[in-house]
Amino acid sequence: MAINQKLTKRSDDFAKWYNELILKSELADYSPVRGCMIILPLGYALWENVQRLMDQEFKKTQVENVYFPALIPLSLLQKEAEHVEGFSPQLAVVTHGGGKELAEPLVIRPTSETIIWQYYADRLQSYRQLPLLINQWCNVMRWEMRTRLFLRTTEFLWQEGHTAHATPAEAEERALMMLGVYRKVLEEYMAIPCYQGVKSSQEKFAGAENSYSLEVMVQDFKAVQAATSHNFGQRFSKAFGVTFLNEQDERQHVYTTSWGSSTRLIGTLVMVHADDRGLVLPPRIARTQIVIVPISDSENRKRVFDAAGKLENTLREQGYTVKADYRDIKPVHKFYDWELRGVPLRIEIGLKEVTAEEATLVQRDTGKKMTVRQAELSELIPGIFEEMQRRMFERALQFRDEHTYVVNSFKEFREVLEEKKGFLRAHWCGSNSCENDIKSETEATIRTIPFDSEPETGECVYCGKPSGRRVLFAKAY
Amino acid sequence: MAINQKLTKRSDDFAKWYNELILKSELADYSPVRGCMIILPLGYALWENVQRLMDQEFKKTQVENVYFPALIPLSLLQKEAEHVEGFSPQLAVVTHGGGKELAEPLVIRPTSETIIWQYYADRLQSYRQLPLLINQWCNVMRWEMRTRLFLRTTEFLWQEGHTAHATPAEAEERALMMLGVYRKVLEEYMAIPCYQGVKSSQEKFAGAENSYSLEVMVQDFKAVQAATSHNFGQRFSKAFGVTFLNEQDERQHVYTTSWGSSTRLIGTLVMVHADDRGLVLPPRIARTQIVIVPISDSENRKRVFDAAGKLENTLREQGYTVKADYRDIKPVHKFYDWELRGVPLRIEIGLKEVTAEEATLVQRDTGKKMTVRQAELSELIPGIFEEMQRRMFERALQFRDEHTYVVNSFKEFREVLEEKKGFLRAHWCGSNSCENDIKSETEATIRTIPFDSEPETGECVYCGKPSGRRVLFAKAY
Numbered sequence: 014m015a016i017n018q019k020l021t022k023r024s025d026d027f028a029k030w031y032n033e034l035i036l037k038s039e040l041a042d043y044s045p046v047r048g049c050m051i052i053l054p055l056g057y058a059l060w061e062n063v064q065r066l067m068d069q070e071f072k073k074t075q076v077e078n079v080y081f082p083a084l085i086p087l088s089l090l091q092k093e094a095e096h097v098e099g100f101s102p103q104l105a106v107v108t109h110g111g112g113k114e115l116a117e118p119l120v121i122r123p124t125s126e127t128i129i130w131q132y133y134a135d136r137l138q139s140y141r142q143l144p145l146l147i148n149q150w151c152n153v154m155r156w157e158m159r160t161r162l163f164l165r166t167t168e169f170l171w172q173e174g175h176t177a178h179a180t181p182a183e184a185e186e187r188a189l190m191m192l193g194v195y196r197k198v199l200e201e202y203m204a205i206p207c208y209q210g211v212k213s214s215q216e217k218f219a220g221a222e223n224s225y226s227l228e229v230m231v232q233d234f235k236a237v238q239a240a241t242s243h244n245f246g247q248r249f250s251k252a253f254g255v256t257f258l259n260e261q262d263e264r265q266h267v268y269t270t271s272w273g274s275s276t277r278l279i280g281t282l283v284m285v286h287a288d289d290r291g292l293v294l295p296p297r298i299a300r301t302q303i304v305i306v307p308i309s310d311s312e313n314r315k316r317v318f319d320a321a322g323k324l325e326n327t328l329r330e331q332g333y334t335v336k337a338d339y340r341d342i343k344p345v346h347k348f349y350d351w352e353l354r355g356v357p358l359r360i361e362i363g364l365k366e367v368t369a370e371e372a373t374l375v376q377r378d379t380g381k382k383m384t385v386r387q388a389e390l391s392e393l394i395p396g397i398f399e400e401m402q403r404r405m406f407e408r409a410l411q412f413r414d415e416h417t418y419v420v421n422s423f424k425e426f427r428e429v430l431e432e433k434k435g436f437l438r439a440h441w442c443g444s445n446s447c448e449n450d451i452k453s454e455t456e457a458t459i460r461t462i463p464f465d466s467e468p469e470t471g472e473c474v475y476c477g478k479p480s481g482r483r484v485l486f487a488k489a490y
Numbered sequence: 491m492a493i494n495q496k497l498t499k500r501s502d503d504f505a506k507w508y509n510e511l512i513l514k515s516e517l518a519d520y521s522p523v524r525g526c527m528i529i530l531p532l533g534y535a536l537w538e539n540v541q542r543l544m545d546q547e548f549k550k551t552q553v554e555n556v557y558f559p560a561l562i563p564l565s566l567l568q569k570e571a572e573h574v575e576g577f578s579p580q581l582a583v584v585t586h587g588g589g590k591e592l593a594e595p596l597v598i599r600p601t602s603e604t605i606i607w608q609y610y611a612d613r614l615q616s617y618r619q620l621p622l623l624i625n626q627w628c629n630v631m632r633w634e635m636r637t638r639l640f641l642r643t644t645e646f647l648w649q650e651g652h653t654a655h656a657t658p659a660e661a662e663e664r665a666l667m668m669l670g671v672y673r674k675v676l677e678e679y680m681a682i683p684c685y686q687g688v689k690s691s692q693e694k695f696a697g698a699e700n701s702y703s704l705e706v707m708v709q710d711f712k713a714v715q716a717a718t719s720h721n722f723g724q725r726f727s728k729a730f731g732v733t734f735l736n737e738q739d740e741r742q743h744v745y746t747t748s749w750g751s752s753t754r755l756i757g758t759l760v761m762v763h764a765d766d767r768g769l770v771l772p773p774r775i776a777r778t779q780i781v782i783v784p785i786s787d788s789e790n791r792k793r794v795f796d797a798a799g800k801l802e803n804t805l806r807e808q809g810y811t812v813k814a815d816y817r818d819i820k821p822v823h824k825f826y827d828w829e830l831r832g833v834p835l836r837i838e839i840g841l842k843e844v845t846a847e848e849a850t851l852v853q854r855d856t857g858k859k860m861t862v863r864q865a866e867l868s869e870l871i872p873g874i875f876e877e878m879q880r881r882m883f884e885r886a887l888q889f890r891d892e893h894t895y896v897v898n899s900f901k902e903f904r905e906v907l908e909e910k911k912g913f914l915r916a917h918w919c920g921s922n923s924c925e926n927d928i929k930s931e932t933e934a935t936i937r938t939i940p941f942d943s944e945p946e947t948g949e950c951v952y953c954g955k956p957s958g959r960r961v962l963f964a965k966a967y
Contacts, residue, residue, distance in 0.1 A: 044605070045566065046596060049559035051609060054624070057555045078534045082526035082645055083560075083598075083629055084582070089522065105561070106586040107598070110644075111633030112579050119523060121560075121584070121598070128521070132528060147531070152560055152629065156588030167587075168559055 020353075022289050027233040028161075031284060035162045038292050038353050040279065048160045048167030052276065055354060056163075058300035059279050060170065064150065066202050066298075067172060067274065070194045076146045076174060081128050083151065084119040089127045093252040096126065099219020103155040105167075121154040126220070126245070126271055129175050130253040137257050137267060140179050144187070145267075148174040163280030164237065164490050171275035177267040179259060181246060184268035185223070188244040191272040192225045195240035203278070204295040204405040205229055205285050206413055207239065208436075208485060210461035215445055218271075222246040228460040228485065230413040231284035234434035236460045236487040239281050242272035285409050286378075292355025293378050295405050296398035303328055303394075304356045305337040308344045308363040320367045324360065324387065331391055352377065357401060358394070378405055419483070423451075423474045426486070430455055436487045438466070440480035442473035451475055457486040497830075499766050504710040505638075508761060512639045515769050515830050517756065525637045525644030529753065532831060533640075535777035536756050537647065541627065543679050543775075544649060544751065547671045553623045553651060558605050560628065561596040566604045570729040573603065576696020580632040582644075598631040603697070603722075603748055606652050607730040614734050614744065617656050621664070622744075625651040640757030641714065641967050648752035654744040656736060658723065661745035662700070665721040668749040669702045672717035680755070681772040681882040682706055682762050683890055684716065685913075685962060687938035692922055695748075699723040705937040705962065707890040708761035711911035713937045713964040716758050719749035762886050763855075769832025770855050772882050773875035780805055780871075781833045782814040785821045785840040797844045801837065801864065808868055829854060834878060835871070855882055896960070900928075900951045903963070907932055913964045915943070917957035919950035928952050934963040 020037065021030045035041050040056035052060065068078070084107060091097045100123045107119040122128070133145065150172045157167045174191060178184040192209060199205040207227040217224035221243040229239045249255070250266040259265050286293040296302050305325055309317035318339060325337040336356075338347045344361070351359055361373040366384070373384045374393075378401055385393060416435030420426045426439055441447060441459065451474075452458050462484045471480045497514065498506045512518050517533035529537065545555075561584060568574045577600045584596040599605070610622065627649045634644045651668060655661040669686055676682040684704040694701035698720040706716045726732070727743040736742050763770040773779050782802055786794035795816060802814040813833075815824045821838070828836055838850040843861070850861045851870075855878055862870060893912030897903045903916055918924060918936065928951075929935050939961045948957045 042609070044559045045563055045608060046559050046561045049561055051559065052557035054554035054556055057557055060557075061555065077531035078538065079531055080529035080534055080537075080647060082521045082523050082528065083631070084523045084526055084645065086522055102589050104587075104589075105584050105596075107582050108585045109583040109595075110581070111635065112581075118586075119582075131522060132519070154560070158588065168561065170557060 020289055020291065023232060030289070032162065034283065034287055034291060035280075038355070040283070040292075041162050043162075046167075048157050050162050050166050050168075052170075055300060056279055059282065059294070059298060060276055062298050062300070063198065063203070063274075063278055064172070066198050067194070068150075070198060071148050071172075071174065074146070074190060074194065076148045076176075078149060079147045080149050080151065081122075081125050081132070083122050085122050085125070085128045087118045087120055089131055090120060092127060092131075093220050093249060095248075096220035096252075100124070100155070103157070105154045105156060122151075123153055123155045124271070124273070125149065125173055126175065126249050126269075127253070130249045130255050130269065133177065134253045134255045137177065137255055140257055140259050143177060143179045143257060143267065144183060145177040146174075146187075147176070148172055161280070161490070163283070164277055166276075169275050169277065171273050174270075174272045176270045177250070177255065178269070179257070179265070179267065181268050184244050184246070184270050188223065188225060188242045188270045188272065191270070192227065192240070192242040195227055195242070195272075195274055199227060199229070199239060199278075200406065202295065202297045203282050204297075204402055204409060205239070205281060206406060206410040208461055208463050210463035210466070210485065212461060213448060213459045213484070215448055216459060218243045220245060220248050222248065226461055228487070229281055229285060230416060230436055230487070231281065231490075232412070233284075234416050234436075234487075236436065236489040237277070237281045237284065238460070238489065239278060240272070240274040243270060245269045245271065286405060287355070290349075291353035293405070294355035294357060295402050296357045297402055299355065299357050300334065301336045301354075301356050302333045302398070303335045303358045303360060304347075304351045305335065305360045305362060306344055306347045306351075307337065307339065308361055313364045317362060317364060317367055321362050324362065324372065324390075328390070328394075331394075333394070358397065376401060378408075417485075420474065421471075426451075426457075426474050427455060430457055430486075430488070436460070436485055438483040439474045439486055440469075440471035440482075441484045442476055442478040442480050444473075444476070444478075447473055447475040451486070456488050458489055460485045460487050460489060497766055497768065500709060507766070509639065511760065511764055511768060511830075512757075515832070517760070517769075518639050520639075523644075525634050527639055527643050527645075529647075532777060533756055536759065536771070536775060537753055539775050539777070540675065540680070540751075540755055541649075543675050544671070545627075547675060548625055548649075548651065551623070551667060551671065553625045553653075555626060556624045557626050557628065558599075558602050558609070560599055562599050562602070562605045564595045564597055566608055567597060569604060569608075570697050570726060572725075573697035577601070577632070580634070582631045582633060599628075600630055600632045601748070601750070602626065602650055603652065603726055603746075604730070607726045607732050607746065610654065611730045611732045614654065614732055617734055617736050620654060620656045620734060620744065621660060622654040623651075623664075624653070625649055638757070638967070640760070641754055643753075646752045646754065648750050651747075651749045653747045654727070654732065655746070656734070656742070656744065658745050661721050661723070661747050665700065665702060665719045665747045665749065668747070669704065669717070669719040672704055672719070672749075672751055676704060676706070676716060676755075677883065679772065679774045680759055681774075681879055681886060682716070682758060683883060683887040685938055685940050687940035687943070687962065689938060690925060690936045690961070692925055693936060695720045697722060697725050699725065703938055705964070706758055706762060707893060707913055707964070708758065708967075709889070710761075711893050711913075711964075713913065713966040714754070714758045714761065715937070715966065716755060717749070717751040720747060722746045722748065763882060764832070767826075768830030770882070771832035771834060772879050773834045774879055776832065776834050777811065778813045778831075778833050779810045779875070780812045780835045780837060781824075781828045782812065782837045782839060783821055783824045783828075784814065784816065785838055790841045790844075794839060794841060794844055798839050801839065801849065801867075805867070805871075808871075810871070835874065853878060855885075894962075897951065898948070903928075903934075903951050904932060907934055907965070913937070913962055915960040916951045916963055917946075917948035917959075918961045919953055919955040919957050921950075921953070921955075924950055924952040928963070933965050935966055937962045937964050937966060
């Protein structure tokens with residue numbers, strides 16, 4: 014049992030800490046297929062919570078769920094040139110089916126734009142059918158050489174939304190709207206602060222006109238692209254011939270978007286909030302919000318366990334997810350165990366508490382301990398959780414802001430990146446060559462051109478040419 | 491638009507009726523990959539409802555969700571001889587990944603026993619970890635030559651539950667428990683009556699010791715196997731070396747089960763309840779329970795539409811899924827359209843109704859029409875839906891029982907099967923050869939040895955040898 018083995022410290026080896034934590038907290042594990050992971054009950058429960066919240070928000074914007082096949086004929090994928098170029102190196106190819114070699118190889122979807130727009134090419138006829146707003150929850154496959162549990166795996170679970178519109182303005186509005194939905198779920202439920210903005214032309218999605226993303230700083234100061242939303246303009250509709258008759262009875266190509274978020278969010282959640290003792294889960298996303306640990310000698314066991322069971326039922330009736338831990342192991346091992354698994358609130362009940370009708374509360378994120386009357390619990394807990402949720406967000410925001418630096422020369426850029434790490438707000442001339450040179454010399458990429466980046470006259474940190482606004486650089490996962 | 495085109499009648503060509511209905515009601519469609527289907531919003535919404543209900547029931551029995559990789563090394567699949575033999579002809583094989591030929595081919599899971607028990611072989615150590623109760627919602631791939639939308643497709647969506655137990659009795663109990671869960675969802679929510687029982691040794695799942703199933707009669711009198719639950723005994727635990735130390739500190743192999751249900755359920759739902767005008771959906775599973783159709787000339791439009799909108803909000807607040815249809819087409823076309831899509835209750839509101847504060851209700855399954863006071867609606871609708879739910883189940887049950895025949899000779903067997911069609915309760919000696927001969931001569935297979943089949947002395951309809959109970963024969967999808 015891993016209960017007593019301490020985790021590697023974040024400050025000693027962040028990558029090792031992360032991997033150990035994912036494995037020990039039993040979020041996920043490696044599989045016999047390289048690059049593919051097994052998502053264990055705790056990890057999947059977090060994903061289910063994310064799914065439920067996202068899906069509710071999608072449906073509020075009139076999106077309907079569908080399911081398109083996982084297998085896509087290679088020829089379909091090849092219809093949009095940039096798209097196939099972007100995904101070709103990562104494809105998993107099915108060459109045999111039902112005991113025979115296939116006439117045409119099929120790829121397991123790396124994403125579904127091609128099969129979706131091929132389908133609607135025949136079916137969209139009129140502006141009355143627009144906007145088309147669909148989404149699917151599914152697995153996708155992108156062959157990866159270097160993988161990291163949750164953050165980068167060959168197979169991952171995600172949702173991919175796809176929409177078609179009559180006008181470019183509507184498509185743009187939808188792409189931004191969905192970025193806003195992601196931001197809401199990340200910030201309000203997962204307590205993850207996000208930079209939002211548009212990708213540089215080299216960093217955008219294969220085939221997109223504009224790619225928007227949420228960029229998150231994790232505790233080793235690197236960036237994680239947590240969700241993306243793309244405006245494809247008429248790229249796919251022209252490649253697949255998706256047209257409609259507008260109100261003036263003219264045939265036009267539709268404007269499409271797509272937007273995605275994946276099990277990568279679980280890795281992001283861990284990297285933003287967890288500490289050297291284990292996961293730290295925000296109350297609004299935790300699988301188990303409260304764990305009750307009864308503490309007693311064998312003499313008083315029944316009395317203490319009964320009190321714990323009663324409290325468990327009361328809290329469950331109040332709508333919390335609660336677990337009482339009656340295992341026959343030392344309380345301190347239970348503390349370790351539930352701290353490792355990130356349960357937001359621990360309630361300890363011993364003979365002293367039972368006698369005094371009290372309970373001792375320990376908050377996971379701060380370790381703060383307080384003894385309160387049991388009768389007060391139903392009044393206290395909502396406030397504790399609200400405060401914890403707010404505090405976790407604020408702490409992550411403060412951490413991010415403290416490690417986001419304004420730099421004004423390439424020398425400063427390199428020094429800050431090497432010594433302080435973090436995100437850099439720097440001027441950039443807009444050229445691919447400066448972006449590429451900075452990347453090859455520092456490993457930092459343009460994460461996003463943030464929406465909140467005010468117009469400001471300056472000089473590109475690399476070439477000195479004029480620049481109109483700062484962009485956000487960072488090393489990224 | 492398909493609105494005015496009548497469906498083929500069930501009595502004229504059941505298969506054609508079914509396919510037309512799936513396509514016209516926009517439940518699903520064909521895809522460019524042979525055998526793989528596109529599940530459209532209405533079809534997926536029904537699947538989501540089934541998923542939600544099943545998942546709730548699973549979790550009540552302590553099952554936790556997980557996700558194992560879609561790709562399985564061929565060598566893993568080969569570890570259990572019967573299992574690989576059963577699935578080999580149906581495999582989709584990935585031979586290339588990331589631009590290179592793979593050292594070992596990977597198959598897309600046809601089911602996940604092998605990858606799951608390989609994983610737990612290393613991780614199960616003690617009786618304290620048992621029972622292990624997991625489930626996953628995912629896609630699977632089984633190459634099919636003859637496909638039928640929802641009922642038989644190369645790729646389908648399903649859940650597969652897998653459990654491990656310390657004793658054979660617990661495994662058997664779990665296999666039966668999950669069959670009960672399926673039956674509950676089918677009978678109570680989908681209004682589908684089920685025969686439940688055990689499979690003959692030739693019809694059971696590849697590698698199982700006992701396979702249990704729910705068998706449903708659809709309107710062309712054929713059987714659909716709607717869900718299955720398998721007790722594998724120690725088959726997989728021995729093939730994969732899944733052992734644990736029991737309370738006496740002895741190393742033993744675990745006993746495993748698996749149980750599955752799929753998007754096939756949506757096809758079953760259609761084939762059981764739909765009629766010549768379209769889908770007929772039970773209120774507890776329908777995507778939209780109530781459609782409101784405002785009927786007015788242009789002069790009174792605002793007044794009627796306002797009343798419809800007000801009613802829509804009221805009913806939605808009462809917890810129903812409601813849609814008001816404001817499209818600019820004739821009311822009769824709206825009627826056709828929503829009948830085609832199976833909405834349980836239609837509420838018509840015209841100027842007459844608005845003036846009298848009334849509403850006209852039309853029930854989808856019977857066509858029964860009644861005009862009631864709007865103020866009474868909130869009191870009336872729960873009863874209407876409860877009655878409709880019960881009535882749909884009873885009607886399907888009566889249909890099934892009226893077409894299930896007791897036959898006592900092979901001559902009678904053939905005659906009834908050819909002339910009356912339906913299910914046959916017949917004596918069978920228990921031999922594979924009689925089962926095979928009956929199948930090759932009549933196409934009827936043993937669907938199940940029903941739990942409610944009382945012990946009864948008789949003679950095998952085929953060979954005349956003694957038999958102890960009747961089994962259920964039918965032609966099946």
